[in-house]
Amino acid sequence: MTQTSGEVRRRRVFYIPGYDPIPPRRYRELYRKEGAKQGEISGFSLSLSPKSGARFGWSVDSLIDATETHSEIDVLVWSDIVQSSMDVGIFQTYLILIRTAWIYISTGALGALMKLRRGPVLAALYPVAILLVQLLVAIGLGAVLFSVLGLMSNTALFQLGAGLASVALAYGVLRWFKKQDGKFFAYYLMHDYGYSARWRGAEPPELLARLESFQADIAEALLQDWDEVLVVGHSSGAHLGVSVLANLIRAGQVPEAGPKLAFLSLGQVVPMVSYLPDAKVLRRDLAYLSARDELFWLDVTAPGDPCSFALCDPVKVSGVAPQNQRWPLVISAAFTQSLSPELRATLKHRFFRLHFQYLCAFDQPLGYDYFQITAGPQRLSDRFADQAPTPSRIDTPANKYTEMAL
Structure with a gap:
C-alpha cells in the first residue's frame, strides 16, 4: 500500500x-x-x-x-520523431529558416518575447545568424573561384564550367559546415525552433499519439504501489x-x-x-x-x-x-x-x-x-513545502494571443 x-x-x-x-x-x-x-x-x-x-x-x-x-x-x-524532423537537406534547412523567421516576425511573437527575456530570443536568433554567415561564406568563396577562373578565358563554354565549379564549391562549403554542426549547433537549433513554428504553436500531428502513450504510462504508474x-x-x-x-x-x-x-x-x-x-x-x-x-x-x-x-x-x-x-x-x-x-x-x-x-x-x-x-x-x-517563489520572477503577460481551445 x-x-x-x-x-x-x-x-x-x-x-x-x-x-x-x-x-x-x-x-x-x-x-x-x-x-x-x-x-x-x-x-x-x-x-x-x-x-x-x-x-x-x-x-x-x-x-x-x-x-x-x-x-x-x-x-x-x-x-x-526529432530525428525524422531533422532528416532534411541543406536547402530545406534554409527554407525552414525563412519560414520560422517569417512566422515569429509576422505574428508579432518575436517582439512580444523580447519583452520577457532577451537571452532565449537571442539564442533563437543564433542559428539564423550562423546559418546566414555560413551561406555568405560559401557564396563568397564561390564568387572568388568564379572570378579567378573567369580571368583564364571568356568563352561561353568556359564561363559555364566556371559557374558550375563555383556552385559546386559553395555547396561543398555548406556541406562542410553541416558536418561540423557538433561544434556550431546551428542546424540542430534551427530545426528545434522550426519544429513548433511550422505548426504556429499547434501540436505537431506526429507527436499526438506519442503524448497519448506517455499519458497511458503515467496513468498506469498511478495505479501501482509508489x-x-x-x-x-x-x-x-x-x-x-x-x-x-x-x-x-x-x-x-x-x-x-x-x-x-x-x-x-x-x-x-x-x-x-x-x-x-x-x-x-x-x-x-x-x-x-x-x-x-x-x-x-x-x-x-x-x-x-x-x-x-x-x-x-x-x-x-x-x-x-x-x-x-x-x-x-x-x-x-x-x-x-x-x-x-x-x-x-x-x-x-x-x-x-x-x-x-x-x-x-x-x-x-x-x-x-x-x-x-x-x-x-x-x-x-x-x-519545497515552505519554499517561497523567487521574488525576481516575471509574471507580466506580454502575449498578444490568449485564445484557448475549448
Missing part, C-alpha cells in the same frame, strides 16, 4: 526530454556520472542498475539522510509535460488514494510556443493545470541559462492565468550561488551545457538538487 507519511521509499520518475535527436541512453550516463559527483559533494550514495520493462530507463537505490529509497526512472522517448509519481520535463519537454498532465487529470486518471503526483519543469521554453497564434491547446492546458490540486508543480530555471525563459511564470506570462492559479511554484537554480566561480568559469560561453545544468551536479548546492528530488526520501511537495 502507498505510505501516508511524507517519507518516500518507492518512487516512479518519468523524464520527458527536450527536442533531442540523441538516443535516451545519454541521460542514463549523465545521471550516473553527475549523480556520483553530487553524492560525493553532498554526502549520499546512489547505485544504478538496469530496469525491466518496455520503456528505456534505470533503477536507482539511494541512501540519503539514513533512509533507503528505490526509484525507477523512465525516459519517455520521442527522439525518433509513494510518488514524478514527471520531469526539461526544455521543450516542459510544455509537453503540461499537456500530458492536463489530459491525465481531465480524464480522471489520478486516483485520490494513489501515489502523490508531482511535476518538475526545468529550463522551460514555454513562451516560445505559447506566444504563437495557434497554441490554443497549450494555453488551455497551462491555465487548467495551474489551478489543479491533484499535483504539485515546481518550475526551476536560472538567469545563467540563456536558453530558457528564466524566472518567467509560464502561465502568467502567457496571459492565461486563472483567478484561482496555484502553480507553478517558480524558483531559481541560482547558478551564481550554487556553482563555484571555478566551475562557472569552465562553463562560460558553453550555453548548451548550461541548459543541461539542471540535470547535473552543483558544487555549492542550495535547495535544488536533481538527484535528491528524483531519488531521495522526500516528496517534491514536502521538500
Whole structure:
C-alpha cells in the first residue's frame, strides 16, 4: 500500500526530454556520472542498475539522510520523431529558416518575447545568424573561384564550367559546415525552433499519439504501489509535460488514494510556443493545470541559462492565468550561488551545457538538487513545502494571443 507519511521509499520518475535527436541512453550516463559527483559533494550514495520493462530507463537505490529509497526512472522517448524532423537537406534547412523567421516576425511573437527575456530570443536568433554567415561564406568563396577562373578565358563554354565549379564549391562549403554542426549547433537549433513554428504553436500531428502513450504510462504508474509519481520535463519537454498532465487529470486518471503526483519543469521554453497564434491547446492546458490540486508543480530555471525563459511564470506570462492559479511554484537554480566561480568559469560561453545544468551536479548546492528530488526520501511537495517563489520572477503577460481551445 502507498505510505501516508511524507517519507518516500518507492518512487516512479518519468523524464520527458527536450527536442533531442540523441538516443535516451545519454541521460542514463549523465545521471550516473553527475549523480556520483553530487553524492560525493553532498554526502549520499546512489547505485544504478538496469530496469525491466518496455520503456528505456534505470533503477536507482539511494541512501540519503539514513533512509533507503528505490526509484525507477523512465525516459519517455520521442527522439525518433526529432530525428525524422531533422532528416532534411541543406536547402530545406534554409527554407525552414525563412519560414520560422517569417512566422515569429509576422505574428508579432518575436517582439512580444523580447519583452520577457532577451537571452532565449537571442539564442533563437543564433542559428539564423550562423546559418546566414555560413551561406555568405560559401557564396563568397564561390564568387572568388568564379572570378579567378573567369580571368583564364571568356568563352561561353568556359564561363559555364566556371559557374558550375563555383556552385559546386559553395555547396561543398555548406556541406562542410553541416558536418561540423557538433561544434556550431546551428542546424540542430534551427530545426528545434522550426519544429513548433511550422505548426504556429499547434501540436505537431506526429507527436499526438506519442503524448497519448506517455499519458497511458503515467496513468498506469498511478495505479501501482509508489509513494510518488514524478514527471520531469526539461526544455521543450516542459510544455509537453503540461499537456500530458492536463489530459491525465481531465480524464480522471489520478486516483485520490494513489501515489502523490508531482511535476518538475526545468529550463522551460514555454513562451516560445505559447506566444504563437495557434497554441490554443497549450494555453488551455497551462491555465487548467495551474489551478489543479491533484499535483504539485515546481518550475526551476536560472538567469545563467540563456536558453530558457528564466524566472518567467509560464502561465502568467502567457496571459492565461486563472483567478484561482496555484502553480507553478517558480524558483531559481541560482547558478551564481550554487556553482563555484571555478566551475562557472569552465562553463562560460558553453550555453548548451548550461541548459543541461539542471540535470547535473552543483558544487555549492542550495535547495535544488536533481538527484535528491528524483531519488531521495522526500516528496517534491514536502521538500519545497515552505519554499517561497523567487521574488525576481516575471509574471507580466506580454502575449498578444490568449485564445484557448475549448
